[in-house]
Amino acid sequence: MAHFPQHPGFTSVLRLVRLEGDIRDLEIEGEVPADLDGAFYRVHPDPQFPPRFADDQFFNGDGMVSMFRFKDGKVDFRQRYAQTDKWKVERAAGKALFGAYRNPLTDDDSVKGMARGTANTNVLVHAGKLFAMKEDSPCLIMDANTLETEGYTDFDGELPISAFTAHPKIDPGTGNFCGFGYSLAGPLTRECCYFEIDPTGKVVRKAEFLAPYYTMLHDFCIAGDYAVFNVSPWSSDMSVLEQNRPHFYYDRELPFYLGVMRRDGDGSDMRWFRQDPSICGCHVMNAFQDGTKILFDVPVSQTGSLPFFPEKDGRPFDPVAATTYLSRITVDLAANTDTIQSIERIGQAPGEFPRIDDRQCGQPYRHGWTITYDFDKPYSGPAGPFVGVINSLTHYDHQTGKEQSWWCGPDSAMQEPAFVPRGKGSAEGDGWLLALVDNHLTNYSDLCLFDALNVASGPVARIKLPVRLRQGLHGNWVSAAKLAA
């Protein structure tokens, strides 16, 4: 009998789902456009077995991948575990063998040296396959239709890296998958790489660089000809692993950096622009070139925004200083300086999990969306991490400066949205937004479909699941045409 820890990371709103299955033709409230043809994939951490440590991070669980297939106004649902090497060896053993988040010192001796990946952070279709990604391990390949796992890949030997990003960007011009890896020389190391994989799955660009310090290099962005890396002062050291404390701490002594390098180079041109005292910025909305300048849009806070990664000096989590506001960071490649030129707040509603119309990735753009926090709204569901705060969806119009938001109600919480173009040639922002809304009182999740430029009106359709999905991380839409290719 499985006994999961009676800990906030595994109980109440974060209790596990562990459900694999198929539902044909989900119940729909409202109407799904008949010409919406494609699939929305997303993933959440869902431990197959009770963890070896009761206070383990909630995002150390095995990846559970969900697919919502849209066609002819109907939606089919499929959900499967990402069967990583870890998942398979633990399934055979009937128990957890891998230990704490990012801490190989806590693993059972029988799995020492194996990839620790859970494939639980992001899923995206590229080169005809579903890539299931976790930043500390290789890329896991799954069948995009059946969700059967094929296994880890090194891309025909071209990318034999131990860590493959969970936050790629697709260049809308070339269709290249742009990604990176970090901590490549082993735990706590600064070695990083940048790469691009073309739409056929061939690695076409590779570069190497050193991070300014060991950090959680979680996200990045392309900006025209450049790759841009945001380094926030999340770091770690060997004492953390030896004492099995949370893998990352927030070190206020370290500066924030924006690293800029040409995408077509070998990485030797990397320039690190510094901000001291530090700021914190995790998920990137978008970035672009404007002459010699790089503009980089990211929700920014004054201290560590992730309460599960504590301050290095032991001070308590400060929820006010940790609140993230969409900000524009500017650096000038023509300037004879290594400091960031400016950081300007461009969003009023605090939030995280920014998204765009991905056809504008790395290019000047107008529209963005995030999950936002409306602190004035009530919450009457059960207590737990995240809920009561991640309660709204906001559209930012960077051209007019206007924002509009939709509140998900007193019993519910939001998951990350994804944009769906209305059609192949439709204008930027013209389309739909998909976002899961989890009702923690009824224990059901609805996949909500919004008119992307009119989110304040609320969902035009609710695609209703008879279960609640666990708080997830990231996901993406793929058109039927790309799915077939």
Ligand SMILES: [Fe+2]
């Ligand atoms: Fe992320």
